[in-house]
Amino acid sequence: MLFEETPISGMWKIHTERKQDTRGSFGRIFCEKEFNIRNLVFHFVQWSSSRTIEAGTIRGMHLQLPPAGETKLVKCVRGKIYDVVCDLRRNSQSYLKKIEIPLHEDDDIILYIPEGCVHGYQSLTNNVDIIYFISNFYDADRLGGIRYDDPMMNVTWPLSPTCISARDQALPFFKQGLFEGL
Numbered sequence: 486m487l488f489e490e491t492p493i494s495g496m497w498k499i500h501t502e503r504k505q506d507t508r509g510s511f512g513r514i515f516c517e518k519e520f521n522i523r524n525l526v527f528h529f530v531q532w533s534s535s536r537t538i539e540a541g542t543i544r545g546m547h548l549q550l551p552p553a554g555e556t557k558l559v560k561c562v563r564g565k566i567y568d569v570v571c572d573l574r575r576n577s578q579s580y581l582k583k584i585e586i587p588l589h590e591d592d593d594i595i596l597y598i599p600e601g602c603v604h605g606y607q608s609l610t611n612n613v614d615i616i617y618f619i620s621n622f623y624d625a626d627r628l629g630g631i632r633y634d635d636p637m638m639n640v641t642w643p644l645s646p647t648c649i650s651a652r653d654q655a656l657p658f659f660k661q662g663l664f665e666g667l
Contacts, residue, residue, distance in 0.1 A: 486512075486519050493572045493602065494579040497525070498586070499558075501593035514560070514595060515618070525597060526556040529618040537564075537608040537615075541647030545605010546571065546631045546638070546656070551667065553627035554600035556620040561588040564613035566606040567643050571631070573664045574601035583638055601667040603631050605653075607642050629664065630656040 487500040503512035520527035535544065546569065549555045559568065571583040587609070588594055598604050606615070631638065633649060637659040657663065 494577045495599035497597040499595040526620045531619040533617045535615040537613040539647050540611050541644040542608045543633045543646050543649050546603040548603045548629050550627045550629045553624035556600050557598045558618040559596045560616050562614045563590050564610040565589045568606045569640050571603050574667045631659045632656045635659050
């Protein structure tokens with residue numbers, strides 16, 4: 486496993502190192518020891534998946550608020566997405582910094598997204614599958630987020646949006662103080 490730091494404090498791109506032979510390949514996508522060496526969260530209480538049917542669909546921008554904040558590992562296992570993360574932690578060196586990363590089923594990249602960062606993606610192909618490893622239990626009362634088209638984030642979505650849930654369309658635009666305590 487190769488850990489690549491990102492401009493967001495505490496966020497990592499994790500590259501799977503594969504051993505190849507005539508059968509195909511093998512690689513680790515998680516190792517508690519490697520995470521512990523870097524002081525990363527390594528206890529994940531929920532494993533979830535997301536299936537998106539139509540290219541252009543946007544899911545996000547979501548996070549869970551304290552005390553239900555969560556660290557996530559995100560991997561695209563089928564199709565291709567455009568992943569976006571923005572740091573909302575007021576005391577972070579990368580406060581309000583944003584990263585936009587394409588992820589593809591064949592790129593062997595896992596994103597480690599720390600608690601306090603808002604996250605979402607757009608499907609770039611039909612029939613996209615994403616897996617999430619999540620450090621805290623889902624808490625419907627602690628859901629938070631920012632609208633996908635918030636001018637503060639200024640995301641350049643690669644495709645015209647084709648589908649966005651009513652819940653995501655109702656998310657607020659960012660304003661100072663909206664996420665106190667992150």
